[in-house]
Amino acid sequence: MPAVLxxxxxxxxxxxxxxxxxxxxxxxxxxxxxxxxxxxxxxxxGIKLQLRPATxxxxxxxxxxxxxxxxxxxxxxxxxxxxxxxxxxxxxxELAEQLGDYLFDHPHALSAQYTLxxxxxxxxxxxxxxxxxxxxFLAGLRLxxxxxx
Numbered sequence: 001m002p003a004v005l006x007x008x009x010x011x012x013x014x015x016x017x018x019x020x021x022x023x024x025x026x027x028x029x030x031x032x033x034x035x036x037x038x039x040x041x042x043x044x045x046g047i048k049l050q051l052r053p054a055t056x057x058x059x060x061x062x063x064x065x066x067x068x069x070x071x072x073x074x075x076x077x078x079x080x081x082x083x084x085x086x087x088x089x090x091x092x093x094e095l096a097e098q099l100g101d102y103l104f105d106h107p108h109a110l111s112a113q114y115t116l117x118x119x120x121x122x123x124x125x126x127x128x129x130x131x132x133x134x135x136x137f138l139a140g141l142r143l144x145x146x147x148x149x
Contacts, residue, residue: 003053004056004068004070004114004147005053005054005055005056005070005072006032006053007110008053008070008072008110008114008145009032009051009052009053009072010032011108011109011110012030012051012072012074012103012108012143013030013031013032013051014108014109015103015106015108015109016030016049016051016099016102016103017029017030019102019106023098023102024095024098024099024102025091025094025095025098026046026047026091026092026095027046027047028046028047028048028049028076028095029049030049030050030051030074031048031049031050031051032050032051032052032053033050033051033052034052034053035052036050036052036073036075036077037050038050038075038077038136038138040079040134040136043077043078043079043136044079046078047076047077047078047092047095048076048077048078049074049075049076049077049099050074050075050077051072051073051074051075052072052073052075053070053072054071054072054073054142055070055071056068056069056070056071057069061148065148065149066148066149067146067147067148067149068146068147068148068149069117069144069145069146070114070144070145070146070147071142071143071144071145072142072143072145073122073140073141073142073143074099074122074140074141074142074143075122075138075139075140076092076095076096076099076137076138076139076140076141077136077137077138077139078092078136078137079134079135079136079137080135080136080137081135082135083131083132083135083137088137089137092137092139093139096121096139096141099141100119100141100143103116103119103143104116104119113147114145114146114147115145115146115147116143116144116145117144117145117146118142118143118144119141119142119143119144120141120142120144121139121140121141121142122140122141122142123140
């Protein structure tokens with residue numbers, strides 16, 4: 001059986017990919033990885049979204065129970081013609097925000113045991129270096145799930 005962190009990542013990728021058409025303002029397919037990697041060639045085809053299992057912590061909740069937190073990081077990448085044009089960057093920012101809202105509003109297969117507690121931008125948001133050097137918009141979200149075991 002895979003680690004809980006991996007199971008959560010797979011459930012979230014499936015949850016995102018099974019969203020009804022038109023749920024998000026832009027089209028993409030989410031994939032799971034351990035190290036997000038985006039090539040400029042691959043981004044010519046459109047937006048890429050990769051989710052990586054990041055880390056987990058456990059602490060004593062009571063004598064008999066543990067509180068565990070599992071962190072997943074979602075990376076969104078897009079090749080733009082003009083990174084200074086808000087008409088190109090704003091829809092990607094909107095996508096990131098909608099993804100966070102969607103994950104809160106649409107529980108995944110493991111949500112009975114693992115609850116999404118927070119969604120926050122992951123540093124850098126967006127990556128200024130990538131914007132300037134490659135016209136590559138790179139943004140991220142940090143998803144924190146919690147379980148009381």
